[in-house]
Amino acid sequence: MTDTISESTVIAERDANEKYHGLTHAEIDSLGAELDALRLRTIADLGEPDAAYLRKVVKAQRSFEVAGRALFYLPPAWPLAVASLSVSKILDNMEIGHNVMHGQYDWMGDPAFNSRQFDWDTMAPAENWKYGHNYMHHTYTNIVGKDRDVGYGILRMDEDQKWRPYYLGNPVYAFLLMVFFEWGVMLHDLETEEVFAGRRKMFGGENAPVWRRIRKKVSKQVLKDYVLFPALTGPFFLSTLAGNFVANIIRNIWTFNIIFCGHFPAGVATFTEEETENETRGQWYLRQMLGSANITGSKLMHVMSGNLSHQIEHHLFPDLPARRYPELAVEVQEICERYGLPYNKGSLPKQLFSVFRKIVRLSFPGGTSKAAPVRGTQAVTDDSLAA
Amino acid sequence: MSALISEPAALPTRPVSARLAAPLGPLLRSRLVGALASPHGVDRYLERFHPMWAAHDVRARIVSIHRETEGDAPVATLTLQPTSTWRGHRAGQHVLVGVEIPGVAKRYTRAFSISSAASGKGESFTLTIRAHDEGQVSSYLVRAAEAGQVIHLSQAQGEFTLVESPATPTISRSLFITGGSGITPAMSMIRTLLRDGYQRNGVAHAGRKVTFLHFARSAEDQIFAAELAAIAEADNGIDVHLRYGDQVFSEFELRRLVPDYKETDTWLCGPPGLVELVKAAYGDSTRLRMEFFKPVVARAARPGEEIEGDVAFTRSGKTVAASGASLLEQAEELGLKPEFGCRMGICFSCTRTKTAGTVRNILTGEESAVPDEEVRICVTAAAGDCHIDL
Numbered sequence: 001m002t003d004t005i006s007e008s009t010v011i012a013e014r015d016a017n018e019k020y021h022g023l024t025h026a027e028i029d030s031l032g033a034e035l036d037a038l039r040l041r042t043i044a045d046l047g048e049p050d051a052a053y054l055r056k057v058v059k060a061q062r063s064f065e066v067a068g069r070a071l072f073y074l075p076p077a078w079p080l081a082v083a084s085l086s087v088s089k090i091l092d093n094m095e096i097g098h099n100v101m102h103g104q105y106d107w108m109g110d111p112a113f114n115s116r117q118f119d120w121d122t123m124a125p126a127e128n129w130k131y132g133h134n135y136m137h138h139t140y141t142n143i144v145g146k147d148r149d150v151g152y153g154i155l156r157m158d159e160d161q162k163w164r165p166y167y168l169g170n171p172v173y174a175f176l177l178m179v180f181f182e183w184g185v186m187l188h189d190l191e192t193e194e195v196f197a198g199r200r201k202m203f204g205g206e207n208a209p210v211w212r213r214i215r216k217k218v219s220k221q222v223l224k225d226y227v228l229f230p231a232l233t234g235p236f237f238l239s240t241l242a243g244n245f246v247a248n249i250i251r252n253i254w255t256f257n258i259i260f261c262g263h264f265p266a267g268v269a270t271f272t273e274e275e276t277e278n279e280t281r282g283q284w285y286l287r288q289m290l291g292s293a294n295i296t297g298s299k300l301m302h303v304m305s306g307n308l309s310h311q312i313e314h315h316l317f318p319d320l321p322a323r324r325y326p327e328l329a330v331e332v333q334e335i336c337e338r339y340g341l342p343y344n345k346g347s348l349p350k351q352l353f354s355v356f357r358k359i360v361r362l363s364f365p366g367g368t369s370k371a372a373p374v375r376g377t378q379a380v381t382d383d384s385l386a387a
Numbered sequence: 388m389s390a391l392i393s394e395p396a397a398l399p400t401r402p403v404s405a406r407l408a409a410p411l412g413p414l415l416r417s418r419l420v421g422a423l424a425s426p427h428g429v430d431r432y433l434e435r436f437h438p439m440w441a442a443h444d445v446r447a448r449i450v451s452i453h454r455e456t457e458g459d460a461p462v463a464t465l466t467l468q469p470t471s472t473w474r475g476h477r478a479g480q481h482v483l484v485g486v487e488i489p490g491v492a493k494r495y496t497r498a499f500s501i502s503s504a505a506s507g508k509g510e511s512f513t514l515t516i517r518a519h520d521e522g523q524v525s526s527y528l529v530r531a532a533e534a535g536q537v538i539h540l541s542q543a544q545g546e547f548t549l550v551e552s553p554a555t556p557t558i559s560r561s562l563f564i565t566g567g568s569g570i571t572p573a574m575s576m577i578r579t580l581l582r583d584g585y586q587r588n589g590v591a592h593a594g595r596k597v598t599f600l601h602f603a604r605s606a607e608d609q610i611f612a613a614e615l616a617a618i619a620e621a622d623n624g625i626d627v628h629l630r631y632g633d634q635v636f637s638e639f640e641l642r643r644l645v646p647d648y649k650e651t652d653t654w655l656c657g658p659p660g661l662v663e664l665v666k667a668a669y670g671d672s673t674r675l676r677m678e679f680f681k682p683v684v685a686r687a688a689r690p691g692e693e694i695e696g697d698v699a700f701t702r703s704g705k706t707v708a709a710s711g712a713s714l715l716e717q718a719e720e721l722g723l724k725p726e727f728g729c730r731m732g733i734c735f736s737c738t739r740t741k742t743a744g745t746v747r748n749i750l751t752g753e754e755s756a757v758p759d760e761e762v763r764i765c766v767t768a769a770a771g772d773c774h775i776d777l
Contacts (some may be wrong), residue, residue, distance in 0.1 A: 008543055047492050048492040063435075106735070106738075116738060119427075120426065128735075130735070134734040139729040229423065318733050
């Protein structure tokens with residue numbers, strides 16, 4: 001796989017016995033065909049229940065939001081107000097915003113749920129985020145050096161990232177990123193690691209429109225949460241301000257944890273740029289499966305995570321309505337079993353602990369033991385990592 | 388008779404909720420409320436309370452549905468009570484109507500001409516719609532919609548209005564040439580002229596000479612038949628000429644009715660065949676105004692059949708023969724540089740509007756001829772003539 005022969009030769013003369021992450025090319029092609037069929041079947045079935053579900057979640061989110069804002073007028077109800085506003089922001093960002101901006105509901109033709117028009121209740125402007133997330137992260141998932149979400153340019157989350165003394169602070173950076181996650185996501189689109197590498201200007205060039213959108217969005221968010229709503233509650237200005245701040249932090253912590261469980265638990269595979277060049281559709285599917293991990297839990301947990309607890313299904317079918325992921329998961333898991341592929345899932349505490357351990361371990365030189373072996377053979381170890 | 392004619396004028400009424408909402412409007416549209424409701428906008432909250440409450444969006448309740456003609460392609464007039472956000476319309480304008488078709492849970496949006504006289508802010512108005520077999524929205528509105536239902540609207544739009552050429556004396560004649568359901572904008576104009584003209588012996592007069600030449604398939608298919616007969620009969624300055632079936636437009640007949648037609652302000656709205664004939668008769672005269680409908684596009688090739696047709700990138704004015712390659716690749720062949728991302732249909736960076744024509748989704752093989760549809764051009768190919776807003 002990682003020989004020096006040119007990519008076109010690899011494609012033209014794929015060896016029937018050659019394996020890529022444990023599967024032959026014929027197996028990968030048929031895996032891709034099965035997943036394509038699953039996708040088509042779901043698209044054909046989209047309709048009233050999907051639209052009704054989204055409207056129900058939006059209705060709940062708006063109700064929590066209005067209730068949260070109103071409860072700040074009642075100082076003893078402060079914890080309730082914060083809880084209500086936190087739930088509103090989590091629903092807005094996860095089950096509604098993230099999914100709507102993926103184009104999952106564009107088929108409804110409703111401008112309120114159109115991926116090109118929707119914006120969410122967080123600092124990152126929709127336009128910036130969609131480029132970095134929908135395009136960069138979902139296309140180049142877990143390709144070290146190309147997927148900017150591997151470590152977000154500040155953390156060492158993969159042993160293929162070269163260790164520097166800077167990474168001794170890995171756990172501290174991760175903690176700060178967790179608490180101020182919405183600011184981190186907003187800054188992420190400036191691609192500062194590219195700026196430091198001298199390939200991008202900090203303020204001019206490609207970053208000029210990114211900054212313009214950030215200024216506009218951030219001033220709106222700050223004005224709303226830290227000036228206007230506190231001012232509207234008159235004498236309770238400070239308690240409302242504090243409440244809004246805490247609600248934003250709670251949302252930050254929750255979303256950070258869900259998102260870090262999506263790609264960083266032990267056993268999740270990463271890929272090199274070389275092995276993913278001229279990738280087939282089947283190989284892309286395989287990379288999405290091996291590069292993601294699910295969180296098991298209650299229905300409420302799935303809703304509050306925007307069904308990103310089904311990260312594997314989300315990465316296979318990013319533009320299908322997320323409420324379909326639980327039913328798709330049953331079939332995807334069955335497919336994985338048949339092809340002898342790992343299907344990485346675990347409870348929230350288990351996945352979180354695994355991520356935590358990786359953050360701490362990778363702050364030191366060296367690495368973790370890489371992905372769990374596939375099919376119990378030599379498969380994984382001798383291809384992807386040889387490079 | 389006069390009752391018939393004054394009917395549209397009697398329409399403007401505003402429900403209590405709209406009158407109550409009026410003073411709140413400026414507050415709801417204020418920057419303060421906008422900032423509080425950011426990023427979703429105040430309408431996303433108002434709609435939770437009542438479907439007719441809006442600060443920016445326009446919606447309307449269907450007050451009544453009246454069948455004008457029956458047959459294969461029946462016509463109905465819908466009386467609509469818009470939200471207080473409706474800014475009114477000038478005679479001849481159209482409006483985009485969005486309806487959620489039950490079952491599929493999709494909202495389809497189409498343009499329809501307004502048939503009632505010019506309306507003011509928040510005032511009710513009528514749409515007169517023919518149910519086409521392929522038209523999901525027109526079929527639904529004529530055959531299935533019910534009074535009480537709320538539909539989505541745009542503000543009135545279009546420049547096909549009663550504006551006269553400069554230096555035209557008001558005593559000059561106005562000429563309307565219409566065909567089929569193209570009568571609706573002209574009807575709005577005639578009704579406006581009669582309403583805003585003057586009363587003579589208790590009869591509304593248009594205040595100018597008007598010639599109205601209309602072509603319909605048959606007398607049974609004639610929309611507004613009774614009202615047109617009443618207009619023709621009254622002494623109101625309007626001459627009505629109705630032509631049915633084989634009586635197609637001829638320049639000879641037009642010259643007989645209006646000898647100096649090339650110097651007469653003329654409003655034309657009808658099917659492509661009629662438009663071509665009238666355009667030829669007017670040559671390079673600047674007096675002819677037209678309402679354009681969607682361009683007619685060729686039928687899509689069936690799977691396996693060779694694709695025939697042209698892809699028109701309307702914004703850049705470039706056209707290329709459909710090759711079966713993705714619209715993104717076809718645009719790039721022409722040197723265009725549309726935005727794109729994954730090039731595999733997952734990131735939605737390349738989404739563009741297909742204004743008309745048939746396309747095929749490369750991933751699913753599904754074909755679609757819906758106008759004004761958003762498509763991901765990296766996984767969409769032309770399946771016949773099509774127009775892309777790019």
